[in-house]
Amino acid sequence: MPLPDFPWETTRLTLRPFRPDDPDDLDDLHAYRSRPDVHRYLYTEPADRADSEANLRKKSRWTVVAENEPLVLAAEWRATGRVVGEVNLVLRSREHRQGEIGYVFHPDFHGRGFATEASRVMLAVAFDSLGLHRVCGRLDARNTASARVLERLGMRREAHLRENEWVKGEWTDEVVYAMLAREWAARRDPAEAPRQAEAP
Template structure:
């Protein structure tokens, strides 16, 4: 079992396990239509948010491929939960992982997503021993592409209309980073 040391502190943020008390902040995040614009998901109601938070409370360790580390992103200064991050252990054989992140629109454009996602690369490469970590996004999600570029990830693929999402054909863009390319000292 791989259990990263938690919470993870960055300059402005604290990444920690989900807790029942986070539901109001998570509802503000997950019910917001803008958050889901380029995701497969739809805005969630309070019951869905509470169920999801409860399910994720113990997503704090990796036992087998398929497991995910799911953490809320808390603003240190105010203790408000402004987002969430995820590291998915996609394959043991291929030592692959995938990162994901969401931030409340009130807090976009301040560099929080890249600040929150950087430690996930460290967990993936150092704790989990991954060889390659990817980030996948809708081709129109420019903000997310910038986050991955700030993390030093490489734009590897642009798949044209490979998915039918929310009633339309959409492009998928894939970013990736190898352990050998990762400059961990800065994370």
Template structure:
């Protein structure tokens, strides 16, 4: 036997024509997020600017919590390790190649930082990572301090970052990879208009067990239609 198989493909009516109309990949790279230091993204209640090493104290307040790292590929870190990790993530400002990432600090004006009452507090951070330049695919990720969950902050910030991603960087597709147990992030993906496309069974071994990964995604034309 040659190993070749006859495979029947089922194509949704009109999908090929619609996808073709989207055109070839046209992501707008390179992009330098340093411009967002002076002109950050703003929502009704939040300021979203590039993460800075000086945000480490606020970040560590949620980075150290077991209920947060349960759903993230983060090991337990002591304070020094946490500060070093934040500095490393803050150093990423350019998007140009696969694997590049930028992190937005979600700042809540009027709430003092944990280490400096003259600064506003960082209550979470939101990521844009390059999955594939060739295929114009970007990834979103987020983490929010549990103290500020359930108040719409995650949706507010994630929507702003998603809109910025499509409007400024022009990807064909934006996706998110979640610990499949993370119901809150799954619900957020759906509120952002992302569909659950797959579940990878037992993809990673963390916390003494095999864990599933859920994949969510949205195409540029779907985002545009939803945003009117």
């Protein structure tokens, strides 16, 4: 499925594939993936350095959209040139044109709107480039900060699943947000579309 050429630019961020041989990418990825607070509501556990190295190599290969394989992009803050988080888009069903978005950002950069800014671009790609019909976001019901991101994107809260998963030794609730293509079309701003970075 066609994608705009990388990298993509938003107002403040450059969204691009992770660079497996870039020590700065490794340092920046490890800086947030090693933190217990980042993994509080995720399925994963804090990473050691070796885990982050393997994760970086894996993420750098996820640059196409294939069914149930995530497109994962580093979110680089252009003001500093450093990666402050990541966004992903997963094609859940080609037949039913269903997708899912996700994001993880370093807690030091929470509250600045980076996750919302980057995720808007992923919605634009999902609906405008890939022609998806519905995109969802799933999260632990206790993760209210993440829920606010999805609400700012205009996604609708569709479900609250009670104790539907056993995660890290406890039953957890899951909340599902979603948006349809026609809802995106009604609210989309052409300025939110991914812009290809200008050649140096």
